[in-house]
Amino acid sequence: MxxxxxxxxxxxxxxxxxxxxxxxxxxxxxxxFALFGFARIETPAVENLSTLLGKYGDEGDRLIFKVLNxxxxxxxxxxxxxxxxxxxxxxxxxxxxxxRYDLTVPFARFVxxxxxxxxxxxxxxxxxxxxxxxxPQKGRYREFYQCDADVVxxxxxxxxxxxxxxxxxxxxRLGIRIVIHLNNRKVLAGIxxxxxxxxxxxxxxxxxxxxxxxxxxxxxxxLLQRGxxxxxxxLLRPILALDGSIDERLDSLGALLASTxxxxxxxxxxxxxxxxxxxxxxxxxxxIDPSLAxxxxxxxxxxxxxxxxxxxxxxxxxxxxxxxxxxxxxxPGIPGVGISFGADRIYDxxxxxxxxxxxxxxxxxxxFANFGPAEALESMKIMKRMRAEGIAAEIYPDAAKMKKxxxxxxxMSIPFVAMIGADEMAQGTIALKNMTTGKQLRxxxxxxxxxIKKPVQ
Amino acid sequence: MxxxxxxxxxxxxxxxxxxxxxxxxxxxxxxxFALFGFARIETPAVENLSTLLGKYGDEGDRLIFKVLNxxxxxxxxxxxxxxxxxxxxxxxxxxxxxxRYDLTVPFARFVxxxxxxxxxxxxxxxxxxxxxxxxPQKGRYREFYQCDADVVxxxxxxxxxxxxxxxxxxxxRLGIRIVIHLNNRKVLAGIxxxxxxxxxxxxxxxxxxxxxxxxxxxxxxxLLQRGxxxxxxxLLRPILALDGSIDERLDSLGALLASTxxxxxxxxxxxxxxxxxxxxxxxxxxxIDPSLAxxxxxxxxxxxxxxxxxxxxxxxxxxxxxxxxxxxxxxPGIPGVGISFGADRIYDxxxxxxxxxxxxxxxxxxxFANFGPAEALESMKIMKRMRAEGIAAEIYPDAAKMKKxxxxxxxMSIPFVAMIGADEMAQGTIALKNMTTGKQLRxxxxxxxxxIKKPVQ
Numbered sequence: 001m002x003x004x005x006x007x008x009x010x011x012x013x014x015x016x017x018x019x020x021x022x023x024x025x026x027x028x029x030x031x032x033f034a035l036f037g038f039a040r041i042e043t044p045a046v047e048n049l050s051t052l053l054g055k056y057g058d059e060g061d062r063l064i065f066k067v068l069n070x071x072x073x074x075x076x077x078x079x080x081x082x083x084x085x086x087x088x089x090x091x092x093x094x095x096x097x098x099x100r101y102d103l104t105v106p107f108a109r110f111v112x113x114x115x116x117x118x119x120x121x122x123x124x125x126x127x128x129x130x131x132x133x134x135x136p137q138k139g140r141y142r143e144f145y146q147c148d149a150d151v152v153x154x155x156x157x158x159x160x161x162x163x164x165x166x167x168x169x170x171x172x173r174l175g176i177r178i179v180i181h182l183n184n185r186k187v188l189a190g191i192x193x194x195x196x197x198x199x200x201x202x203x204x205x206x207x208x209x210x211x212x213x214x215x216x217x218x219x220x221x222x223l224l225q226r227g228x229x230x231x232x233x234x235l236l237r238p239i240l241a242l243d244g245s246i247d248e249r250l251d252s253l254g255a256l257l258a259s260t261x262x263x264x265x266x267x268x269x270x271x272x273x274x275x276x277x278x279x280x281x282x283x284x285x286x287x288i289d290p291s292l293a294x295x296x297x298x299x300x301x302x303x304x305x306x307x308x309x310x311x312x313x314x315x316x317x318x319x320x321x322x323x324x325x326x327x328x329x330x331x332p333g334i335p336g337v338g339i340s341f342g343a344d345r346i347y348d349x350x351x352x353x354x355x356x357x358x359x360x361x362x363x364x365x366x367x368f369a370n371f372g373p374a375e376a377l378e379s380m381k382i383m384k385r386m387r388a389e390g391i392a393a394e395i396y397p398d399a400a401k402m403k404k405x406x407x408x409x410x411x412m413s414i415p416f417v418a419m420i421g422a423d424e425m426a427q428g429t430i431a432l433k434n435m436t437t438g439k440q441l442r443x444x445x446x447x448x449x450x451x452i453k454k455p456v457q
Numbered sequence: 458m459x460x461x462x463x464x465x466x467x468x469x470x471x472x473x474x475x476x477x478x479x480x481x482x483x484x485x486x487x488x489x490f491a492l493f494g495f496a497r498i499e500t501p502a503v504e505n506l507s508t509l510l511g512k513y514g515d516e517g518d519r520l521i522f523k524v525l526n527x528x529x530x531x532x533x534x535x536x537x538x539x540x541x542x543x544x545x546x547x548x549x550x551x552x553x554x555x556x557r558y559d560l561t562v563p564f565a566r567f568v569x570x571x572x573x574x575x576x577x578x579x580x581x582x583x584x585x586x587x588x589x590x591x592x593p594q595k596g597r598y599r600e601f602y603q604c605d606a607d608v609v610x611x612x613x614x615x616x617x618x619x620x621x622x623x624x625x626x627x628x629x630r631l632g633i634r635i636v637i638h639l640n641n642r643k644v645l646a647g648i649x650x651x652x653x654x655x656x657x658x659x660x661x662x663x664x665x666x667x668x669x670x671x672x673x674x675x676x677x678x679x680l681l682q683r684g685x686x687x688x689x690x691x692l693l694r695p696i697l698a699l700d701g702s703i704d705e706r707l708d709s710l711g712a713l714l715a716s717t718x719x720x721x722x723x724x725x726x727x728x729x730x731x732x733x734x735x736x737x738x739x740x741x742x743x744x745i746d747p748s749l750a751x752x753x754x755x756x757x758x759x760x761x762x763x764x765x766x767x768x769x770x771x772x773x774x775x776x777x778x779x780x781x782x783x784x785x786x787x788x789p790g791i792p793g794v795g796i797s798f799g800a801d802r803i804y805d806x807x808x809x810x811x812x813x814x815x816x817x818x819x820x821x822x823x824x825f826a827n828f829g830p831a832e833a834l835e836s837m838k839i840m841k842r843m844r845a846e847g848i849a850a851e852i853y854p855d856a857a858k859m860k861k862x863x864x865x866x867x868x869m870s871i872p873f874v875a876m877i878g879a880d881e882m883a884q885g886t887i888a889l890k891n892m893t894t895g896k897q898l899r900x901x902x903x904x905x906x907x908x909i910k911k912p913v914q
Contacts, residue, residue: 004569039473123851279838392492
């Protein structure tokens with residue numbers, strides 16, 4: 001028991017500075033969600049395995065952490081069965097529950113279970129941890145937070161417009177320049193229809209995505225190798241060569257896909273969304289990107305992906321529209337659209353850009369030095385006044401040597417140290433030391449409050 | 458898969474209203490923690506079983522949810538072992554991890570693991586869920602939040618004074634009148650020493666606790682039955698009869714326990730804490746209560762328990778001082794003192810007293826009605842301005858019948874509905890309906906912002 005303790009691999013402790021920075025990200029996101037009329041819900045960390053299994057594919061089922069039944073979990077399992085059982089089969093006999101793998105399936109379960117109480121369209125957000133038994137590696141954890149917002153019960157494209165504004169507002173508040181990539185599943189379906197090769201849809205999107213890196217001719221070559229005919233590749237060339245502004249791209253796509261009903265509808269939806277967000281005003285760069293295909297099986301309309309403009313780290317937010325969130329729980333026909341923010345990657349981007357606000361790293365604004373019982377009591381009376389003004393204050397708990405006390409303030413980057421000695425007690429003043437400038441002033445309590453409240457230069 | 462989905466027993470979904478109310482409690486508590494210089498930390502939901510087991514007694518070990526090892530968890534276990542294994546033995550073979558049972562043990566583990574990075578005294582708070590495989594019943598859940606604040610690395614009683622002020626401030630902000638019961642483990646030890654019956658300490662505290670209900674004579678009778686001698690009971694009588702103000706009780710206890718070194722020290726500590734918080738100013742009622750013995754084995758000094766004055770629901774907060782938080786992880790001699798808030802009971806008290814602020818139940822302040830694409834776009838431009846002013850706004854996603862649209866605003870208690878029709882677009886005005894009074898005004902955008910921001914009467 002005396003060996004140095006540790007935590008399970010793939011999990012993390014967050015100390016004061018990391019926690020404050022994470023809270024800054026979470027509260028920025030939740031503030032914006034709330035401004036747009038999304039309401040927070042919370043679901044349990046532990047769901048029934050019957051809710052979770054079969055929703056994420058075979059690989060997903062394997063990655064769900066299962067919780068051992070409490071009590072006599074072997075009851076009803078005879079020894080023959082035990083010996084014969086393989087891990088997967090036995091797991092569902094001795095485990096009824098599992099840890100939440102994402103927020104989408106619990107949300108779908110929530111909508112079905114509480115449908116009588118929900119006002120449709122229902123706009124919810126959820127910021128909670130999820131768990132995956134993935135192999136841990138840099139940037140991939142077994143416990144991490146998801147920050148999701150979804151509108152369900154409406155097919156209106158205004159929801160997309162609002163979600164894009166939310167993305168724009170969140171990253172604007174965080175000070176991260178972004179590029180929003182926009183596509184539509186119907187555009188992809190139209191392309192596949194156009195060249196009469198729906199089975200090659202994935203090959204096509206992968207190929208389009210490579211154009212910047214290897215050029216159109218190499219992409220065309222690759223598509224031939226993957227089984228497309230030269231005629232099909234020729235038909236694709238204008239899409240591979242798609243370039244220019246938002247409007248130019250929409251016009252080209254519109255002309256190319258005019259002959260396919262679904263493709264034309266996709267272009268029209270893209271145009272509505274792009275026109276609306278631009279009319280309302282978008283700070284982010286918007287890009288029409290027919291190579292975007294994230295979660296192809298899942299999304300049925302708009303597809304959104306967000307990348308940081310100044311840090312190469314992959315997607316930091318994304319989402320899209322789906323037709324049938326709750327069908328798997330016996331409630332078909334509920335359309336929806338949602339976005340998700342990747343808190344861990346956003347953290348890394350803010351760290352890389354050095355964009356965390358300085359007050360997100362220090363919690364205490366003033367430390368009172370401790371000169372003895374009477375001075376400490378007087379200090380605590382003054383601290384009560386300061387806290388009523390919203391100032392975070394602490395007192396050094398013992399009358400230790402001044403060097404040691406100041407050392408704490410230094411180490412914790414506390415911007416001010418207040419000293420109440422015999423003179424100050426007699427005069428009702430404070431000796432206030434600005435730890436940044438090193439300057440020390442004798443001031444009244446009100447003056448001290450004003451100085452501490454003023455942002456540090 | 459089409460059966461109605463459910464969640465594991467003892468767990469809960471929190472919809473928009475409950476979540477908003479819970480956030481109100483959490484943010485009130487964390488705001489106060491921060492004002493007093495406590496920094497948030499977060500630890501993983503899943504800890505190694507070696508960290509958790511043996512810390513909560515046999516019963517606790519049984520109540521820890523264990524997480525099945527991922528992958529081939531049966532590897533290395535031969536079939537003989539499998540057949541012979543009992544549930545407890547097998548569990549530790551097939552599970553390496555468990556869900557956090559409280560926040561104290563993970564905090565102790567955190568302090569030991571990160572001791573090099575921590576500034577002592579280290580003041581941390583932590584607001585996270587914990588899981589217990591308890592039998593669920595009214596008010597007892599298998600997943601619930603704990604809200605803890607602790608100071609470790611200092612024996613100074615100023616920490617107690619600060620923690621009591623924090624309790625006072627939290628419940629004052631929440632609008633809950635409280636009684637703070639205060640005791641000290643050393644006082645209890647002194648009492649046991651006084652009557653020379655340390656083995657009867659629990660009997661004595663249980664008995665003292667019953668005085669209000671059954672009277673001194675019945676309590677004395679019970680103590681005799683539990684094996685105390687008549688002489689011991691006589692020595693106890695003045696403590697059983699303890700009454701009066703804080704100072705009277707402290708004086709009586711001081712006189713009674715003067716002969717026991719530990720008891721006298723306990724009274725002196727109690728006096729310092731009670732005098733200090735009263736000098737600084739305490740709104741809560743403070744009561745010296747020698748029957749208070751929560752977590753007797755654990756606490757070594759101050760013991761704190763908080764009860765709501767106006768709702769009979771048991772303890773809603775509590776804590777105390779301990780000598781050796783981290784000894785079990787090989788790091789002895791770290792003293793500390795902490796408090797914990799019971800969020801679920803506080804929720805119930807606020808509900809019983811109807812003290813949730815009204816704005817904790819509605820997230821959207823204004824809903825824009827939808828009269829068609831052009832009007833919707835104009836509305837969304839205005840919404841952007843309103844959100845920049847901090848107003849939570851939404852638009853009905855479709856141009857549905859007005860009755861249906863107003864129905865949503867009604868059902869969700871949205872205080873204002875804004876209507877932008879052709880006239881309003883031409884004039885740059887808003888038709889703003891106050892849903893509480895039913896009154897509708899045509900106003901400028903700035904006027905609308907002012908009206909919506911003004912708290913609803």
